[in-house]
Amino acid sequence: MDLRAGVAMIEPAEGLRRLADFPFALLSYVDDDGYPLSVAVDAQVDTATGKVAFAQPADVRVPLDREVSLTGSHIRPRPGWGYDQRRHVTVWGRAAEAGSGSLVLEATAAWGWSEAEIPFPEYVERTVGQSKRYLSRLSAELGRPVRPKLSFGWLTLRATRLPFLSATFIPVSIGLAIAAWHGYFDLVTVVLTLIGAAAVHLGLNVANDVFDARLGADEKNVNPTQYSGGSRVIQYDLVSLRGMIFISAAFYGLALAIGLVLLVMRPSVALLVIGALGIVLSLAYTAPPFKLVYRGLGEITTAVGFGPLMLLGAYVVQTGGLVSLEPIVASLPIAILVALILYVNEVPDRPADARAGKRTLPVILSQPQVINLYLLAAVAAFAIIGGGVLAGLLPIPALLTLLALPLVRRVYDGLQQNYESVYGLMAVMAVNIRLHLLVGLLLLAAYLIVMAVAAIAPGVPLFLRL
Amino acid sequence: MSWLPAPLAELVDRALVAELTVVRHDGRPITYPLIPLWDGQKVLMTSSILFSRKLEHIKDNPRVSLSLSDPVALGGLHGRATLQGEARVFDSEPHAEWERVLPLWSAKEPSVLEFLKARVAFPLYFERAVIEFEPRRALYWPDGDTSRAPQRLEGTN
Numbered sequence: 376m377d378l379r380a381g382v383a384m385i386e387p388a389e390g391l392r393r394l395a396d397f398p399f400a401l402l403s404y405v406d407d408d409g410y411p412l413s414v415a416v417d418a419q420v421d422t423a424t425g426k427v428a429f430a431q432p433a434d435v436r437v438p439l440d441r442e443v444s445l446t447g448s449h450i451r452p453r454p455g456w457g458y459d460q461r462r463h464v465t466v467w468g469r470a471a472e473a474g475s476g477s478l479v480l481e482a483t484a485a486w487g488w489s490e491a492e493i494p495f496p497e498y499v500e501r502t503v504g505q506s507k508r509y510l511s512r513l514s515a516e517l518g519r520p521v522r523p524k525l526s527f528g529w530l531t532l533r534a535t536r537l538p539f540l541s542a543t544f545i546p547v548s549i550g551l552a553i554a555a556w557h558g559y560f561d562l563v564t565v566v567l568t569l570i571g572a573a574a575v576h577l578g579l580n581v582a583n584d585v586f587d588a589r590l591g592a593d594e595k596n597v598n599p600t601q602y603s604g605g606s607r608v609i610q611y612d613l614v615s616l617r618g619m620i621f622i623s624a625a626f627y628g629l630a631l632a633i634g635l636v637l638l639v640m641r642p643s644v645a646l647l648v649i650g651a652l653g654i655v656l657s658l659a660y661t662a663p664p665f666k667l668v669y670r671g672l673g674e675i676t677t678a679v680g681f682g683p684l685m686l687l688g689a690y691v692v693q694t695g696g697l698v699s700l701e702p703i704v705a706s707l708p709i710a711i712l713v714a715l716i717l718y719v720n721e722v723p724d725r726p727a728d729a730r731a732g733k734r735t736l737p738v739i740l741s742q743p744q745v746i747n748l749y750l751l752a753a754v755a756a757f758a759i760i761g762g763g764v765l766a767g768l769l770p771i772p773a774l775l776t777l778l779a780l781p782l783v784r785r786v787y788d789g790l791q792q793n794y795e796s797v798y799g800l801m802a803v804m805a806v807n808i809r810l811h812l813l814v815g816l817l818l819l820a821a822y823l824i825v826m827a828v829a830a831i832a833p834g835v836p837l838f839l840r841l
Numbered sequence: 842m843s844w845l846p847a848p849l850a851e852l853v854d855r856a857l858v859a860e861l862t863v864v865r866h867d868g869r870p871i872t873y874p875l876i877p878l879w880d881g882q883k884v885l886m887t888s889s890i891l892f893s894r895k896l897e898h899i900k901d902n903p904r905v906s907l908s909l910s911d912p913v914a915l916g917g918l919h920g921r922a923t924l925q926g927e928a929r930v931f932d933s934e935p936h937a938e939w940e941r942v943l944p945l946w947s948a949k950e951p952s953v954l955e956f957l958k959a960r961v962a963f964p965l966y967f968e969r970a971v972i973e974f975e976p977r978r979a980l981y982w983p984d985g986d987t988s989r990a991p992q993r994l995e996g997t998n
Contacts, residue, residue, distance in 0.1 A: 403860075405864055412862075443870070446860060449911075465872055523890075525961060533964075585887075801969050
């Protein structure tokens with residue numbers, strides 16, 4: 376299917392079928408003065424013969440020597456809102472006399488749109504090419520470049536996908552909290568760690584758009600949502616490819632600089648290994664020749680990067696390289712849940728990803744497999760927390776995370792019900808992101824409770840000792 | 842003041858959607874549903890650059906017609922009319938120039954203000970042009986019955 380040309384043009388027979396649904400048609404033609412002229416007519420559609428019959432309007436001479444069109448158009452008014460249920464269709468053909476003052480038109484071409492069939496966001500996406508052609512022509516007319524714009528704040532938010540930083544702040548904050556619980560806390564390195572980790576994440580987000588643009592994955596996706604399909608600032612000409620490369624390099628440069636400062640302040644082999652691995656994995660995620668996300672390894676890379684590496688990295692910065700089992704165990708449920716964010720967000724992208732050769736798990740697996748694997752992984756995340764508490768590796772208040780368990784059911788049910796509905800999946804993706812955020816915040820809260828209780832009532836047991 | 846008789850001006854003013862027909866480069870008419878906005882003198886319409894073929898057609902051939910035909914979109918009015926005339930596209934600053942029609946637009950479609958708050962989600966939708974249309978003549982069916990001859994009205998300004 377031609378994504379650019381296939382939006383509006385439809386088969387004449389399909390155009391007639393749609394036209395038959397309208398209570399009247401608008402007959403249009405170009406009159407002898409060169410002006411279009413339109414008259415409402417009662418159209419009798421015969422889909423079997425591909426013809427439409429209508430009465431010759433009074434005192435209006437319909438030309439038989441040129442093409443005329445019949446248009447059906449519908450909206451449902453909604454007071455206080457505007458209208459919805461938009462649909463329209465036009466068929467073209469030459470009119471011929473059919474006797475008794477009636478005319479007949481044989482459809483030769485048709486176009487139309489119905490928002491029930493192509494939702495408005497998808498329709499918008501399919502017409503991006505037309506907007507580029509128009510601005511190109513306009514630039515030539517005006518003798519200056521005309522490009523779409525967004526305010527700096529909105530553009531920054533969109534280009535970097537800033538709201539996704541929660542995926543960084545959650546593991547880093549938990550790592551810092553566990554370090555603080557273990558007696559290590561230094562405000563300067565805490566701030567540097569947060570900024571450095573955020574810089575890697577933003578660099579990754581922007582680099583991901585750069586490589587997806589180069590490999591054509593985002594271009595092929597006509598169903599982006601606020602959670603999937605990339606930032607699209609390159610596709611919309613809001614930021615150039617070169618600009619995005621510069622932004623990504625700047626974030627990585629900042630992350631590297633902060634990493635070096637942290638290494639000088641808290642030298643350790645563990646930090647060096649974790650920092651280097653974090654930057655390499657984030658680049659290898661979409662960058663050739665690795666393109667891990669194109670090889671079915673995107674989810675595991677995300678799990679490792681935004682789970683153990685972020686959490687343990689923040690921990691070892693504080694401890695000066697000391698590693699313990701507790702932050703590793705705490706990172707595992709976070710790792711699983713962040714990978715599940717990507718995993719669910721990939722569900723609506725799977726047709727475009729498949730076209731671009733991006734073999735994500737939802738591309739590789741069948742629908743039941745994708746949904747069952749989601750359930751298995753999400754339950755495993757909670758099982759690890761429960762097991763960690765039972766084993767005395769995680770504090771008892773970590774069981775507060777079980778409060779988020781109902782969200783797993785909501786995502787599971789949402790996937791079952793909306794798997795084929797891109798826009799139905801948006802609410803599911805939002806709940807799934809909330810699941811990661813809530814579990815992360817509750818785990819963080821667990822450590823804050825532990826520290827508060829230990830300070831107030833030192834004798835109260837906070838870990839199970841079987 | 843417009844030459845347009847009050848009943849026709851009321852049709853434009855009440856219409857949630859009208860059908861703008863333009864002429865393609867191959868001579869075919871092509872019809873687009875649009876919200877007509879009446880400023881007392883001209884009919885104003887606005888189109889996103891995403892759906893800008895109509896703008897290209899108008900630039901190539903400014904002769905257009907605007908049909909007010911659907912009683913549902915006309916808020917229950919039963920008159921019908923087709924206005925003919927020239928249209929002009931204003932698009933030298935697609936990011937903001939169209940905002941001059943926002944008060945008229947939002948009066949008919951209040952949801953556009955909510956939509957505009959989420960401009961970051963649909964940045965290209967809010968890169969727009971304004972179409973100004975001055976009716977030159979009109980065909981008017983007061984009771985909407987097009988099996989009867991229309992009244993033919995000519996502009997005086």
